[in-house]
Amino acid sequence: MLYGSVANHNVTLHMETSSRPEFCLHSWGANSYGQLGQGHVEDLSEPRLSDTTALQNMAIRALIGGGGHSVVITENGEVFVCGQNHRGQLGLGHNVDISTLQLCRSLTQRVTTVACGWDFTLLLSDCGRVLACGSNAFGQLGVGQTVTHCADLLVVESLKEPVLSVAAGLRHSLAVTVSGCIYQWGSGLFNHAKRALSPRPVPSHLSSTVPSLVPGLDHKTSRMVTAGSAHCVCLTGDGDLFLWGSNKHGQLTTAQPFLSSPTLVKRSLLGGEKVIRVWSGWTHIVAQTESGRVFTWGRGDYGQLGRQASTSQNPELQPTAPSAGNQEACLPAEVNVLRGATQIACGSEHNQAIVGGCLLSWGWNEHGMCGDGSQSNVFQPQLVSGLTPLLIGCGAGHSMAVCTATTDSRQNSAVTLPQ
Template sequence: MEPVLRAWGANSYGQLGLGHKEDVLVPQSLKDVSCKRRDIKNITGGGGHSAVITGAGELFVCGHNKEGQLGLNHTEDVLRFTLCTALSGFCVQEVACGWDFTIILAGDGLVLSCGSNAFGQLGVPQISGPCLIPQKIESLKEKAVGIAAGLRHALAATESGLVFQWGTGMASRAKRAHQGKTLPLFLTAKEPCEIKGLEDVKVKRVAAGSYHCVSLTDEGHLYVWGSNKHGQLVSEEVFLVEPKKIDAQFFSHEKIGAVWSGWTHLVAQTGGCCFSWGWNEHGMCGDGTEANVRVPKPVKALGYAKQILIGCGAGHSLALCQTSR
């Protein structure tokens, strides 16, 4: 049976790829999809745009395009998934969608970006206006293995285990929380700047929320920095200007295999459990309440089913599970 691509939710810019701009309350199948549905490798979304990667490394995009975030060399909204032909010479491995920009990881560890650069979130400071075609981030000299996009900042994890950050979207909150103090350069950089405080670990994955960042090391530990407004960084500080390790005791000393971030909540997966914490107003931490979760808690409703894949939106969470039945 051929897989079916379905979409639902906010659709003000055509980001569902259904050919119109009406919100959709119940999942609808995308019947006219130019990419082969059975060949889809990854799906993700941003402030108002969506992206699909095929097994062949092609990138299809739709939705909001006012800042050129779809990389199609124009600024008109696109109502159906459309091939980004500007990337025809690249094999796309991963894509991260911010509020109004897109970060792309291609083969050979190259990182490209397009869309708004008002906060330096493209990592290419010489571009002043919107970038309509994906551009290589030339100053990122190391090969990347992972990328992430926040509201107006971005991250890249490299082959050697380093993490680079760019975009000034977190800077104003950092300044308010640490008035009069000098901020680390990576919080105000408009091109990739190495994160300080991770020199003794090797990072393999990164994730980003609206105003925070997360790194997962090869030893299964989490390091976090940025805004802690809703307790998503497991700290007493309002804003962490440098990476802080989350104590392994919160995860029953189990090694973390993967991590995902919504705008203000986090989900981590270990070998035997799924943990979540942070903003919980809409119940996205899955603990049965709407109170913020200040320390990681197991999502008991998932039981001990094997979580194959987790997804986080601004205020919701999803888990694809495989039971023993």
């Protein structure tokens, strides 16, 4: 999710080829590798039109970002990519960075969902198969240890049943199958687990280089996963949230420094309501409940919680777990201005949301990814002016949005929204 993995609820937006397009792709923030699709590698602190030449006459389904790369999924299941490609994370068969969107021509299956990790990519096809490319230094591709990185798309063969949801953390991966089981692979959490659990052994799902069944959810039907840099999130069909992994910044709502297996988040912490959607940054979590309320928790010193948080959340002051005095600040709290948000996306430490047809952004802003023309962190959701957003996505340090072209009176005619 990490990195802008966002449920876009089948919003379909059509890119037009006329001189006055109905919909435009904007991007801003970090751009060291061309991940903004602008044709250059300069950071942008305000939204600018991306080069969408390759997307002419395409309908866009989703925008996803990774550490330094971006992915656009079209409604017909094609994938367009740009940005950092040193580990082959663009799936183009080579390792050259690309500064404008380019079609991933090697795909022979329609893609419905993509999850971007730091330097790898997971793609989910419409038949439930998981494809992977990029770095495999930590086993995060799920294909074993013989491959260190790959610029071609590899099938994660050991996932024997169709997959519903995939997630990519910094160096680990997750998948939910149609039967509701969760599988995890990649050793990105291993060192965290070893320190916290010693002398007890580290469970296999925290160090496997192929998909390993995550224990502890035998009587639950999982439906969605997302991931932080070193934690995991599961949403069940009955609206419960389960968390595991590192708790360095209080993101697991517990005093324990590490949780090796999924642990329930009490509904009382979320207004007593079911959760319907969840997103994750590197070290913070955002959840929306059935009434539309939005709760945030975890690390907040860059403003990524969108609300007041204790200054004692500085990681240097709590190397293992949140202090007892700071426990309240690490627990979920509602961000009132986000109530009723129709879309939310999380980068590593910044966020975007669409609320009432307006684009809001907050959090880490060193590279201008909050879109306000500055590099100052944003501690409460603020309006990104000049855009009418319809679809959003985040990478680790960059932002993307498909917006209406306000000069066109037909601006809403090509939008397909869920009922």
